[in-house]
Amino acid sequence: MANLHGEDNLFVFEGLPGAGKTPLIQTLEAILGDNVYLFGAAPGMHATIVKKQYAHFSPSQIGAILTDRFDESYEEHDVAKRLKEGQIVLADRGMPSIVACSVAAGADFDEMLKLADNFPWGRVIYLDFPPEISVSSREVSKLLVDKSQLKHDLEFQKKVYDVYKRLIKMGKIWLRVDATARPRELMHKQVFDKLKTVIPDFDDQLNQHLIRLRRKQGMLP
16 A cells, blocks of 8 residues: 655645646646656546446446556555655646546445545645536537537536535645636646745745746847
8 A cells, every 4th residue: 555654745636627737737847847756647537438447347346446556556656755755746636536536436425535545645736627618628629529428528527526526625635726717827826826835945946947938938148
């Protein structure tokens, strides 16, 4: 089972598809430099993916499989060792996704939460992105073109979204930000301001990153 040591340096980014997790993580990687490691071991939020990969399993079995895979990946990537050595780990989804997907597929919430609490949660940063917007954004981009598939995916994501809301009320979410805010830099700023309170020298690293960007854009010599 995954070692829980050093969870304060594990930052888990959560949210429905299209919320902006990937660009935010990429920006943080650029800011933090060599002292950061990217990690991902949780399922995608599409109902079609969960249905296709786990069609022959019961909801409770799906939860057990997902937590086991998380544990294996956590060990494979030496995440516990990295955290112990002071490295910052950015995870694209984690325990909240596993709980949410399992419950959306039919698992019992309390049972899944009890199982998930045996594994690292880290500091969860939740990008709040409503399911209706998530699905419609993919419909426009033609990532999902079958209307019945879209309807099924929306129903699934609504269940996932409801689980996220329950986790917020339980204090499982370290930071919630509005992922519909535009420009997206407003959302990034909320995250950066929170990270400044727990990551030493983050403010200096952010300023250096901005200077590099302005030089690249020709705004500074």
